[in-house]
Amino acid sequence: MKLKKQDTFFICGLLAGSLLFGSALALGRTDGETVVVRVSGEMVAEFSQNRDTVYRIEGVNGEINVLTIQDGEVWLEDANCPDQLCVHQGHIRHAGESIICLPHEVVIAIEGNTEVRSTLDIVAS
Amino acid sequence: MTKTKHLVEYGMLAAVAMVLSYLETLIPAFFAVPGMKLGLTNLVVLTALYRMGARPAIAINFVRIILTSMLFGTAVSLWYSLAGGLLSGAxxxxxxxxxxxxxxxxxxxxxxxxxxxxxxxxxxxMQTTAIAWYLLALWVSGIAAGAVIGLLGSWLIDRLPKTEGGMA
Structure with a gap:
């Protein structure tokens, strides 16, 4: 197999796209203020990121994810989903970051000030 | 190629694709980012695309997605697989x-x-835009996985005996 010029261009373009996207995300990153919990798109709880909290999230069909907030770090301590991917996603702390449990349709998102949040909601709806 | 031969060929390739789908679920390779995987099935789709054409490739992929979701997946995972599989096929x-x-x-x-x-x-x-970071991670992993499958696939496409109308 021999790559032609257009192949190289195309692949480099895809790589460059990821770099651009990554730097745009990294530049726009700020510490968050609010931790928002959504189940199936509906907001079920909201916490200050600065107050330590442990909260049992009831996902779809009554499934459980345990949310922990400590020293500004947010993570899922435990979950009864089969894959445990959400627990393995680790800790988040910046605005715009999130932890997702697909089987329970649970989304934990850190949001910045209210201005940012209202814009996000407009985009999402 | 008779109709029967075509049928057998499609069925065999769909079966191979399903087995690869299943094998992949046994490899918990990347915990960090959910959804990150090698896409072994795409090896079958890529090869079918080059050896048999667009329509067989779509058909095999579609059958594989429906059957794997019914056997190992959930209603939700079916939508994810369909969106990914059909967009990548297109x-x-x-x-x-x-x-x-x-x-x-x-x-x-x-x-x-x-x-x-x-x-x-x-x-x-999930009505959220908060997953932009995953898009970045999955974009990069998509390039890497696509490259591995692409290299294997090129090798396979070159080496399979060329027969009229199909690859079997």
Whole structure:
């Protein structure tokens, strides 16, 4: 197999796209203020990121994810989903970051000030 | 090729694709980012695309997605698989049809398209834009996985005996 010029261009373009996207995300990153919990798109709880909290999230069909907030770090301590991917996603702390449990349709998102949040909601709806 | 031979060939390839799908679920390779995977099935789709054409590739992929979701998945995972599989299939066919790109490039574009499709469905289903970071991670992993599959696929496409109308 021999790559032609257009192949190289195309692949480099895809790589460059990821770099651009990554730097745009990294530049726009700020510490968050609010931790928002959504189940199936509906907001079920909201916490200050600065107050330590442990909260049992009831996902779809009554499934459980345990949310922990400590020293500004947010993570899922435990979950009864089969894959445990959400627990393995680790800790988040910046605005715009999130932890997702697909089987329970649970989304934990850190949001910045209210201005940012209202814009996000407009985009999402 | 008779109709029966075609039927057998489609069935065999769909079966191979399903087995690869299943094998992949046994490899918990990447815990860090959910959805990150090698896409072994795409090896079958890529090879079918080059050896048999666009329609068989779509058909085999579609059958594989429906059956694997019924056997191992959930109603939700079906939508993710469909979005990823169909978008990546469409992109690969379009790129191949231009006649300008090597299988490796086609496969890489397919890998990225697959992950973009899944993220798009996730954004729709969960009504959130907060998953932009996953898109970045899955974009990069799509390139890497597409490259591995593309290299294997190119090798396979070159070495399979060329027979009229099919690959069996």
């Amino acid at each position: 992109v690969m066919i379009a790129l191949k049809q231009t006649g300008k790109f090597q299988p490796l490039t086609v496969s890489i574009a397919g890998g990225v398209a697959h992950n973009v499709g899944q993220i798009a469905v996730a954004m729709l289903l």
